[in-house]
Amino acid sequence: MTDEFSRIARYFVPLAGEEGLGLANDAAVLKPPPGRELVLTVDQMLEGVHFLSGDDPALIARKLLRRNLSDLAAMGAVPMGYLLTTALPAGLEETWLAGFSAGLAEDQKIYGISLYGGDSSSARHDISLSATLIGHVAPGAALSRGGAAPGDxxxxxxxxxxxxxxxxxxxxxxxxxxxxxxxxxxxxxxxxxxxxxxxxxxxxxxxxxxxxxxxxxxxxxxxxxxxxxxxxxxxxxxxxxxxxxxxxxxxxxxxxxxxxxxxxxxxxxxxxxxxxxxxxxxxxxxxxxxxxxxxxxxxxxxxxxxxxxxx
Missing domain, CATH: 3.90.650.10 (PurM-like C-terminal domain)
Structure with a gap:
């Protein structure tokens, strides 16, 4: 596998939105739409728990995004972009990363989102992935779990x-x-x-x-x-x-x-x-x-x- 920085440049920089500043800085700079409130959610997927070792990496990537997009949907939020963290074993093949980034790219187009940044690390054994999705809603308009009443x-x-x-x-x-x-x-x-x-x-x-x-x-x-x-x-x-x-x-x-x-x-x-x-x-x-x-x-x-x- 290539080194960390080459991996980021090859597979993830092409996915970055302008908020991510080319993934060349310590953090992204995000300006929410005027008059809107931000909604954030994070979810992880672990090999052997949330997906199987032989699963298509493109589908793993898309499900990682979609699990979080579903949380935004439950809050009534419009998705904007996401932060991504990966912990990958040293022996992972380049074809896995190529498929994974292709899956991210496909759903970015479908849902109108882009990558803002994140972190990459090594894993001793299994793959560990996490995504933080960011969306926006009108002030006070976020849906909640707590408003139901008898008769609804x-x-x-x-x-x-x-x-x-x-x-x-x-x-x-x-x-x-x-x-x-x-x-x-x-x-x-x-x-x-x-x-x-x-x-x-x-x-x-x-x-x-x-x-x-x-x-x-x-x-x-x-x-x-x-x-x-x-x-x-x-x-x-x-x-x-x-x-x-x-x-x-x-x-x-x-x-x-x-x-x-x-x-x-x-x-x-x-x-x-x-x-x-x-x-x-x-x-x-x-x-x-x-x-x-x-x-x-x-x-x-x-x-x-x-x-x-x-x-």
Whole structure:
């Protein structure tokens, strides 16, 4: 592998925006758009935990960005750019870095972002990656987890559980003949660009499992939630597994869809703001605490876990 500075010049300087000053200084200089507030989020991906050793480096790069872009989407922020840190083992091939930087470049074009700077280091064994995404919102317009109230409806974007089943398929635990579920596991679609300020009362992205992440809204809002399992939208590929994979779909996470709460009188505005993006009502907020899952007949369903635990 080339030395650190040659690596930066070859693979990362071409990705830098003007804020990054050619990656030739100790820090970037960022001027937010006039009258806007900055929103920052950071996420990491570790080899053997968040991706597998043989995964396509371009997809690893894109998922690293998209996990963070999903956090910005959950806050209603417009993405601007990012800081990147890498810790790479000495024996890593140049082709891996070329693929990784190509993946970054592809999603920079899609989402209109650029690299501001970061840090590079060596790793003794596995690859460690981190990205800090920076976005902006109108003053006071950032969405939060804490505004839901009893009576609000609970909605989700897209379909829930594809990524969880895709990961199982990658480990040979279930069949994925079309590759759709695997693709959803490798490359999520963050729901950036939705103008939900003043419409939804609370929002979060589904990263650690629908039940666990909805539970965060409940705790921050001081309310409870009731959802109907059969109403949680599934792709036709996921639906084919029926009830056998219900718990995995609701608790395993990695969807990067949004779950939001919407006052009933704002539902029409919510649907309009989402445009062609499919959205589904899955339940409602109630007085109390925690998330209760029911079947169509009203019976309570219980699961062994609520979602992914990092420790």
């Amino acid at each position: 409806e609970i909605w989700v974007t897209g379909t829930i559980g594809d990524a969880a089943l895709g990961l199982k398929a990658r480990f040979g635990k279930l069949a994925d003949p079309t590759g759709y579920l695997t693709g959803r596991s490798l490359l999520p679609e963050p729901r950036v660009g939705l103008e939900l300020a003043g419409i939804v009362s609370a929002a979060i992205d589904v990263s650690d499992g629908l039940l666990q992440d909805l539970g965060h809204i409940c705790r921050q809002s001081g309310a409870g939630a009731v959802i109907v399992a059969d109403d949680v939208p599934a792709s036709k590929q996921a639906a084919a597994f029926g009830a056998a994979m219900l718990e995995a779909r609701l608790t395993d996470g990695d969807d990067y869809e949004l779950v939001v709460t919407v006052p009933p009188d704002r539902v029409a505005a919510f649907k309009s703001a989402c445009g062609a993006l499919p959205v589904t009502r899955i339940g409602h907020m109630v007085a109390g605490e925690g998330v209760e899952v029911r079947d169509r007949a009203g019976g309570v369903l219980r699961f062994g876990k609520a979602g992914w635990r990092h420790f």
